[in-house]
Amino acid sequence: MKTILVPVNNDEGQGARLQAAFDLARAFGGHLTCLQVTPYTAYALGEPSMGAFPVTAMIEAIEQEKRNERTAVEAQLAQEGIGWDWITRDGDAVERVREAARLADVVVMNSGPFGKMASMRLAVTGDVAIHAPSPVVAVPTDSHGLAVTGAALVAWDGSQEAAKAMRSALPMLRLAESVDILTVEEKETDYRARDAAAWLSRHGVGAEVIERGSGGQTIESVIRDVLAERQSAWLVQGAYGHSRWRQTLFGGVTRGLLADAPVPLVLSH
The missing domain is CATH 3.40.50.620 (HUPs)
Known part of the structure; x- marks a missing residue:
């Protein structure tokens, strides 16, 4: 398991996903690929009557949030002593994860309970587990790492x-x-x-x-x-x-x- 794919989207399960991905990377001497996906719906903002400026400002706010998230995660990665790269995509989250999994040995996602939007997140993890070409490691949102060498x-x-x-x-x-x-x-x-x-x-x-x-x-x-x-x-x-x-x-x-x-x-x- 040399290439570990982990979605990054600043949700309540991200800390658990990242820690599990770090543990896998250390156990196998692996490389971490962070996938940041922005759904198209995030850019479907406002009405035409709003004019260009408000929409442009809102899009810039989304892009700034993505940059902030990347900066925060990269600061964690820098302390882990593992190799990593970053992929940014737009579109459907499940489709983008399934595509990126073509060149991954494992995908790290979350199991439940998922809190808000639980049914949608269950469907996302399950859809990837069923259709991705690589296995999925699904970690609880409140877990503190993956004991790879455990029972x-x-x-x-x-x-x-x-x-x-x-x-x-x-x-x-x-x-x-x-x-x-x-x-x-x-x-x-x-x-x-x-x-x-x-x-x-x-x-x-x-x-x-x-x-x-x-x-x-x-x-x-x-x-x-x-x-x-x-x-x-x-x-x-x-x-x-x-x-x-x-x-x-x-x-x-x-x-x-x-x-x-x-x-x-x-x-x-």
Whole structure:
């Protein structure tokens, strides 16, 4: 994970995103790419009757705010001792992030709770997780970094999404102090948790398989329980869902964990 992409837009989750990105960059000797996107709607200001001067002044105010934000973030970057570059784009935030992810090894975004505009931000992170070519690390807005070398939990159900998420997270799994693979008996599959553990072992990663029955609980509840029991630092999870008319629709497990994540999530679809 040498190229770490992180969106910069001065929201309440930015501090958590940046710290997680710093931690990834240090763990892998990586390079940070900051992506600052200004939506077109930000420039759709006022009415024609307002005249040119007020609109021009408002546009300049937006540009000055962008410059101030860049100056503040660059001051942080200068103290971190990592390589970085800055990309400025206009347009739709999800589209610009997905485009920039073409040459990124991982995208750092936020999980919830998101506070104001919660449903829109959930859709943004989810849309990127489902459609970007690289995995997404989604960190809670109140987190204080990403323990890359901490204990990892892989949620496994034999699906293509789970397999892709595990494969995408392999560089991180190699650094984890321990790896658990959790399977909750829900459906039959030819690709069992022990097969996933064997695959990891061929890549030098030892993993313990944890098999749980649902016991009347939801799959999400079982995952949360195991995260707490094993004191996992982060979770590898397949992103299940699709996007329609820019509103991302998830399966229940992905939606629940992303909306209120107890630990950082490594997501891939």
